[in-house]
Amino acid sequence: MGLPLTITFLGTGTSQGVPMATCHCDVCTSKDPRDNRTRSSIYVSTPECAWVVDTGPEFRMQCLREKIDRIDAVAYTHSHTDHIMGFDDLRPYCANGRDLPIYASPETMADLRRVFSFAFSALSLAPGYVRPEPHVIDGPFELAGTTLTPLPLKHGRAGVNGYLFEQDGRKLAAYLSDCKVVPQPVIDRIHGVEALIIDALRYSDHPTHLSVDEALEVAARVQPAATWFTHICHQLGHASAEAKLPAGIRIAYDGLKLEFR
Ligand SMILES: [Zn+2]
Ligand SMILES: [Zn+2]
Numbered sequence: 001m002g003l004p005l006t007i008t009f010l011g012t013g014t015s016q017g018v019p020m021a022t023c024h025c026d027v028c029t030s031k032d033p034r035d036n037r038t039r040s041s042i043y044v045s046t047p048e049c050a051w052v053v054d055t056g057p058e059f060r061m062q063c064l065r066e067k068i069d070r071i072d073a074v075a076y077t078h079s080h081t082d083h084i085m086g087f088d089d090l091r092p093y094c095a096n097g098r099d100l101p102i103y104a105s106p107e108t109m110a111d112l113r114r115v116f117s118f119a120f121s122a123l124s125l126a127p128g129y130v131r132p133e134p135h136v137i138d139g140p141f142e143l144a145g146t147t148l149t150p151l152p153l154k155h156g157r158a159g160v161n162g163y164l165f166e167q168d169g170r171k172l173a174a175y176l177s178d179c180k181v182v183p184q185p186v187i188d189r190i191h192g193v194e195a196l197i198i199d200a201l202r203y204s205d206h207p208t209h210l211s212v213d214e215a216l217e218v219a220a221r222v223q224p225a226a227t228w229f230t231h232i233c234h235q236l237g238h239a240s241a242e243a244k245l246p247a248g249i250r251i252a253y254d255g256l257k258l259e260f261r
C-alpha cells in the first residue's frame with residue numbers, strides 16, 4: 001500500500017520570475033494571482049517524510065506562504081542560480097543540530113560545495129548554520145517508502161536531473177523542470193506516469209528550454225494521465241495560454257497542490 005503523497009508547487013516561474021522587473025506587458029501587470037510566479041520548486045510530502053526539489057531565491061517566502069514546518073531532505077535538479085540561491089534558508093530545518101540530507105548529481109554537489117562552502121565546511125558548524133549531509137546520486141534512492149529516480153535531461157550545456165516519484169512501482173509523478181531534450185530512455189522510464197510536470201517556457205523557441213509545442217510533443221510520447229506545465233515565462237498568460245491547450249494539459253501555478261491517494 002502506498003502512502004498518500006502531495007506535491008505543492010512552491011514556484012512555477014522561469015529564472016527571472018513573473019512579473020519580470022522592468023516589464024510592463026499584459027502578463028507582468030496581470031491581476032490574476034496565477035500570473036505571479038516565483039522561481040520553480042516543488043514540496044513533496046507524505047505522512048512519513050517531506051522534501052523539496054530545489055531551493056530558489058524565494059525559498060524562504062515560499063515556505064512562509066505554504067506554512068512549511070517540516071523538511072526531511074532536499075533534492076536538486078541542477079545548480080543554476082534560480083534553483084539553489086535559497087540554500088541558506090534551509091537553516092530553520094536544521095534546528096537542534098539536525099543534519100539535512102542533500103541529494104544531487106556529482107556536478108551539482110560540487111557547485112553547492114563551492115557556492116556554500118561555509119555550510120559544507122566542518123569548521124563552520126556554528127549553531128544555526130545549514131548542516132548539509134551530502135548524498136551524491138547516480139541512481140534511484142528511497143525516502144520513507146517513496147522511490148526517487150533521477151532522470152538525466154539535457155538543458156543546453158547543463159545536465160539536469162528530473163525526478164520520478166514512485167511507490168510500490170506505481171509511477172505517481174515525474175518532475176522535469178528545466179530541459180530542452182528528454183532522451184528516449186527517460187521517456188520509456190516515465191511512460192504512463194500519473195502526472196507529468198514539465199518545462200514549457202514560452203511559445204517561441206529557446207536554446208535551453210522546451211517551448212509549448214515541444215513540451216506537447218514530449219507529453220504525447222510519455223502518455224501521462226495528466227500534464228502540468230511549469231518554469232513559465234511572461235509570454236504565457238495563465239488563463240489565455242491554458243485555454244489553448246488540449247484536454248488533460250494544464251499550466252501549474254504557485255500554491256497548486258496535486259494529491260495522490
Ligand atoms: Zn530554471
Ligand atoms: Zn512581461
Ligand SMILES: [Zn+2]
Binds near residue numbers: 080155
Ligand atoms: Zn536551469
